[in-house]
Amino acid sequence: CQSRVKIVRANPKALQKDVNATFNIMQNEVTRTGLEGMYLAIQGDVEQYHEPKLFYTSKVASFIKDVLGMEPKRFALKLESLEKRVVMNYENYERKIMETYSIAL
Numbered sequence: 826c827q828s829r830v831k832i833v834r835a836n837p838k839a840l841q842k843d844v845n846a847t848f849n850i851m852q853n854e855v856t857r858t859g860l861e862g863m864y865l866a867i868q869g870d871v872e873q874y875h876e877p878k879l880f881y882t883s884k885v886a887s888f889i890k891d892v893l894g895m896e897p898k899r900f901a902l903k904l905e906s907l908e909k910r911v912v913m914n915y916e917n918y919e920r921k922i923m924e925t926y927s928i929a930l
Contacts, residue, residue: 840875841875844866844875844878845875845878848864848866848878848880851864851880852864852880855880855882860882861882861884861885862881862882862885863879863880863881863882863885863889863897864878864879864880864881865877865878865879865880865900865901865904866878866879867901867904867905868905877898877901877902877904877905879897879898879901881897885897
């Protein structure tokens with residue numbers, strides 16, 4: 826079992842810069858070695874502001890289109906939207922929405 830290490834950055838822009846640099850290195854390595862593959866990273870929480878990062882080779886793009894029936898970018902956006910859906914409840918709004926999810930709509 827691997828333990829996750831949370832990396833703390835001074836600000837969200839520093840994290841975004843780190844993510845971009847890491848993806849550039851990974852993309853260069855896959856291209857250099859001639860491997861087929863895909864890298865995908867999405868926000869870990871709402872404090873991270875970067876868009877989904879996606880790299881894929883042409884064979885992987887074809888596989889996603891054929892098997893999942895969607896473009897790779899759409900697949901990344903769907904994965905990013907895995908957040909729990911909140912259904913508006915006008916009765917008991919404060920208790921069922923504001924207190925449960927700690928948000929005000």
